[in-house]
Amino acid sequence: MSRWAAQLCWSILGTYVAIAVGVWCGLWGQNYDLAGGPKWGGISSDYWLGTNLIGQDIFARSLTSVATALQTGLMVGGLATMAGALAGACAGYWRGRWPDRILLWLMGVIDAIPFVLLAAAIAYALGAQFIAVALAMILTLWVPVARLVRAETQKLRTMPYVESAQIIGVSPVLIILRHILPNTWHLLMAQGLLVMVAALKAEVVLSFLGIGSQASVSWGVMIAESTQEVASGRFNNFLAASIPLFGLVFVLGSLADFFQSRRAGDSRASGPMQA
């Protein structure tokens, strides 16, 4: 990706962040659940993108969804990437020994259960609430990160500087934290962004299944609402959710590519999951 394209991506991402900050500060998108307008109202000066079935402001709902998406993405992306980095580094450092075996087994088990079904099972146990969704996402999305970091750690472990540190008696924990993980930085950035992408796309599927936070609004909730509307020719809700969703996912994916291409010659790393 060219420098110019990367800058464009960063500024689009910045716009999303600015919108979310505005929502968090209470500047806009606050009345997203106020059902004050007409049923399926058209575009007007009061309702910039019209209203939905029960008269809620679609524009406000889409703005609030930006904040929801970034909250979910940052939380899931951050936690899953951190967990994956630590687990992967430990597995790679003690390759073939028991920490590696246990972690590989755990990853194999989680990989074997399809994401949506695992999420459904967790939601069944905990009840359909935000924590169930977040837990399901983190529980599945740390695995691909860990696999990549494990492979990278195996390479780094044989580097002279790691061997020197081992010889002068630096503890393994310090070696992992200070000498190995910092060198996986580009990998982690790319993976973190891809985890965010996966979380955003998974959220749409889970909302459609009725698993997820009922208290707030998200693009997934809006798309689920719009399923019936589109068939009868009402596109406001559908477009107001799917276009910004596509934009954010596209930008995050492109930035992940950018970080990946800055690592020497390894473009094989793939997205953590698809939904």
Next chain:
Amino acid sequence: MRDYLLKQSLNAVALMIGVTLLSFSLLVYFGPDQTYSLLGKNPTPEQIASVHQQLGYDQNFAERYLDFLKRMLVLDLGYAQSSGEAVSSLLARTSMISLALLLPGFVLGHALALLLSMLSAQYQGRWPDRLISMASMVSMSTSTVVVIIALQWWLSSSGDSGWFPVRGWSTDSVIDYLRHIAMPTLALVLVSVGYHIRIYRAVICEEMGQDYVRTARAFGAGPVVVLFRHVLPNCLLPIITRVVFSVPLLLVSGSLLLESYFGIPGIGKVSFDAITNGDQPVLLAIVTFSGVALVLVQNLADALYRWVDPRLRVQT
């Protein structure tokens, strides 16, 4: 060989224990209390106690887990809460429908992705490559749900030719079958092809940079011969990995969303209903068996690698 088989089966058994342990804990042990769904109104304490005993609530975790394993082994999966049908027959009946629905799209998606990524690798850095990479990025960024809704709108608005039904399922004749799978297949290909291309392109590009490719070219081999005779066989390993790991996508996002939107009575629709209604016996069977099936498929793939690539047989 015997060592390999032993190691591999031990590994598979360990994974299956993990999968069943997870599904048992989430759906049975820590799941909601089933007592009252089995009892009528105003149950007596004796009735409650007898149901508790029947469900095993008076036993500890290990006893209940072993009991669960026993029932899974003999396929005693209970009855669906919604329809009362035996879960084993429900799954057997509906999984065939899903297979018929998804297989064409699965094969087409991978075949198309392979062709496009070979084209992309052939013109690396030039406009066909850029175009294909861009298209794959767009495909990856689009949510399956959005694609399905848009396709259904397009179907229902573009003059009611009735050729491709928006909902329903029929396998009365080959024509009928093809009509019903056309749109779901298109949707499946659209959303999966981007991810496949991404991986295949990277694999093929890496292989194209190898010395043997340069040598083949120097000997005057054309691009088609180089790609199909030299590069493709050497890419088989990552390609098999990709195909195997896209099975969960097929199983879940594929069947679940496609079948519930297009009204097709396959296993995805059954899962959708079980998830939205909290139908525990069905959910338990689907989660457990998809996990076990995937472990089997992945182990099979591992055996396949060794068959495809003789180098692996020497290493271990």
